[in-house]
Amino acid sequence: INPAMVSFTQITGVAARRVGYFIGAILIIVAFLPKVSAVLSSIPGPVMTGYLIMVTGALFVEGARTVIQNEQSQEKIAVAGVCFWIAASFQFELFHLPDIGAVGNALLKSGITTGGLAAIVMILYLELTNPRRMRFQSQLNVDALPDLNEFITRFARRRNWDSAMQERLTAVAEETLLTLAPLDLSLGGDDEDEEKPKDERQLVVLASSEGTTADLEFIGGGAGANLEDQIRQIQEHDSLTAVEEELSLVLLRSYAESVTHQQYHDTDIIAVRVVPPEGDS
Structure with a gap:
């Protein structure tokens, strides 16, 4: 296993296993072709050195950026x-x-x-x-909200946090869930559409703590837009005339210290860091 593959994936944006299989097959074939190795060996040393400096430098910068930006x-x-x-x-x-x-x-x-x-x-x-982190798993829909609130309450009680922190965590969990699985308020509809099987997506919530700070990680189905970019756009505008779809983002911004959002195909990973309200220890 080459750890540099993580950086290669971040740089190229290609994470499909099929591409990895093709690359592996090509490398296996090249290993049995001495002429290809001879061509690579004929590359001048300064040229290969410059290439390696560029590649390793890009990998190092990408790896450092991933750690600093995504690790809270x-x-x-x-x-x-x-x-x-x-x-x-x-x-x-x-x-x-x-x-x-x-x-x-x-x-x-x-x-x-x-x-x-x-x-x-x-x-x-x-x-x-x-303290060991706690895990919650359910279907990705708004019906999971009562069970999610119970999970958050249990998590806060195990950390001996007060009611104010517990309420803030519950609000963050609720707004993040509504962002991942918005309410379907459409009325009526064709019977044929109702009979179509829905793609049931799973919601996984990982809760951990660092001192008095809580870290919640939500893993669920894709929502089509990057939450982190949307919140950054809201922060850049002083006049908040939020429409109904942006209401959860505005509330989440006020509750959470930081929000990071990563998207991998149809999977969204939202990491939220929550600090105690001002005045709490």
Whole structure:
């Protein structure tokens, strides 16, 4: 598994498995064609160096941007930074490495291996020492609102938060659900349309906390527009003449400290960070 594939996916925008299968098949075929390897070997060193600098630089910038923009936990951002320097230290032998055999030495000199192992250990430590995150799953429709509110209440009580924080979390969950699964207020309709089977989408909510801050992650069906972009447009306008579709976005903006929205085909991932109301500890 090459971790650079994540950055390649972000840069190219291509995440289809079919494309990966075709690329893998091409690489397997090329491995049995010595002439292709000879052509690649004939590329001048400065040209290949410039190409690698451009590619690795783009991957590094994209990876750093993904961590900084999409990761809300300061602890995990610190883990990413520490693991990067651990990997670089082993990769470039910034200190004397012990001799533990040919296989062990090869593993220690690999920045991907050492950095990956360090990240696994640190993340496991954070998962074991921090309160466990809670999970909620249901059908993506407004009928799931009572069960979702009960889940949020249980989450707040386990964190020993007061009623004000609990009400804010409930409001955020409700507005996010209404954004993902808006009310269908259309009246009438053809009987043929009613008989058509609906595509039942699943809603998954992951709730975690960092001190007094709550992080809610909603995973559900696509809504067609990026929520983060819509909220940014609302923030850029002082006069809020919100139409009915934008009402949930305006309310969500007032309740949440930050909202990030990622879209992958028909799946939306909305991460909301909620802080206690002013005056609460």
